[in-house]
Amino acid sequence: MLEGSTTSLSTLEQPDGTRTVLLNNRDLFSSDPAGAKVQQIPAFLPILLNSNIQSAVVIGFGMGTTASVLEECGITAIHITDIFPEIVRFSSDVFADDNDDILTSSHVNLTIEDARSYLMRTEEDVDLITTGYAQLVQMPNNYTTEFYRICFEKLSDKGLICQVLPTNGITANEFRTLIRAFSVVFPEVSMWYLTPERMLMIGAKIPQRPDLCRLYSDFQVLNRKDDLTMIGISNPEILMARMLLSDRQIRQYVEGVSQNIDNKPIVQYSLNISKKTNEEILESLSAIPADDQFFLHTTGTCNRDIKETIRKISRFNEAFRQQLVPSSGSPE
Numbered sequence: 001m002l003e004g005s006t007t008s009l010s011t012l013e014q015p016d017g018t019r020t021v022l023l024n025n026r027d028l029f030s031s032d033p034a035g036a037k038v039q040q041i042p043a044f045l046p047i048l049l050n051s052n053i054q055s056a057v058v059i060g061f062g063m064g065t066t067a068s069v070l071e072e073c074g075i076t077a078i079h080i081t082d083i084f085p086e087i088v089r090f091s092s093d094v095f096a097d098d099n100d101d102i103l104t105s106s107h108v109n110l111t112i113e114d115a116r117s118y119l120m121r122t123e124e125d126v127d128l129i130t131t132g133y134a135q136l137v138q139m140p141n142n143y144t145t146e147f148y149r150i151c152f153e154k155l156s157d158k159g160l161i162c163q164v165l166p167t168n169g170i171t172a173n174e175f176r177t178l179i180r181a182f183s184v185v186f187p188e189v190s191m192w193y194l195t196p197e198r199m200l201m202i203g204a205k206i207p208q209r210p211d212l213c214r215l216y217s218d219f220q221v222l223n224r225k226d227d228l229t230m231i232g233i234s235n236p237e238i239l240m241a242r243m244l245l246s247d248r249q250i251r252q253y254v255e256g257v258s259q260n261i262d263n264k265p266i267v268q269y270s271l272n273i274s275k276k277t278n279e280e281i282l283e284s285l286s287a288i289p290a291d292d293q294f295f296l297h298t299t300g301t302c303n304r305d306i307k308e309t310i311r312k313i314s315r316f317n318e319a320f321r322q323q324l325v326p327s328s329g330s331p332e
Contacts, residue, residue: 009086011094019094021063023084028134029062031098034195036065036231041194042130042162043069044228045239048218049208052127052158057081059115059131061088064099066130071107072100073222075128080110081118083138088112116142119150126154129161133198136178137166141265143178148185148203155205161186163201164194170267172280173257177266180254191245191285193320197277199244199285212309213302215240237309241316246291253288286324290317 018032055077186203219236
């Protein structure tokens with residue numbers, strides 16, 4: 001246990017050696033396979049969608065693996081912001097092997113401050129913004145339409161934002177309210193499956209249409225050390241199959257829902273610390289059929305059959321949708 005001026009950080013070690021980290025008695029992150037997906041996919045996926053990413057802001061240090069993956073993938077300017085110095089001290093020590101001592105890298109800067117204040121004061125554009133589950137739980141009122149507008153203004157023309165959303169400890173209306181606030185700001189939004197307890201929203205300034213040939217070649221580069229294989233993603237089809245909702249489906253899903261705004265922050269689930277996933281959210285997501293108009297395209301410069309690739313993606317996608325079932329306990 002680590003006691004700070006305003007926070008208490010503790011860990012639960014599992015028989016297999018993995019750890020669950022709790023902040024003020026709430027699950028913060030875990031080092032098990034599901035926790036690895038939650039922290040690493042928000043780094044790998046945007047790079048596959050946009051090969052032009054060169055800089056990133058990581059909101060929330062966590063285990064440090066999001067920033068570590070970004071650096072390993074060649075991102076040369078990474079700024080980490082966190083409001084809890086206890087987390088940074090703990091993870092930079094306990095998880096140093098997992099994050100390759102990321103804070104010692106010359107490509108990384110760190111500030112202990114609220115992400116909104118950092119983004120407002122910085123004058124530099126950034127290609128990627130990632131924000132994790134823990135920051136949202138601790139400061140739900142911060143994730144409003146106004147905050148997402150600040151993110152939009154700080155992103156480069158081809159920039160992306162990745163936001164991890166929980167499906168536990170939150171009502172179905174609050175879940176949609178967050179998505180609504182996100183979608184009114186970004187012209188293109190998609191939702192991706194991480195675990196039954198965690199989803200990933202990606203917002204883009206311009207549509208992201210990965211080329212099929214580049215997707216395979218970039219995947220091989222990113223997976224050269226089998227980092228993706230170790231979290232259960234052995235080929236690009238499995239990664240692309242994690243997309244649950246397209247932009248069109250997202251906007252239908254939140255049609256008529258109020259936005260989470262500064263003057264009326266609807267997301268007020270600070271007293272709801274349930275670990276059980278919200279069955280209503282999972283059922284509503286699983287009831288939406290897969291979008292047949294998948295966004296891959298091909299220039300015809302490699303021997304890849306786009307129709308066969310999409311068929312494979314569809315099969316994997318159906319398997320992920322089968323996992324959208326109620327679950328109790330910490331993220332799997």
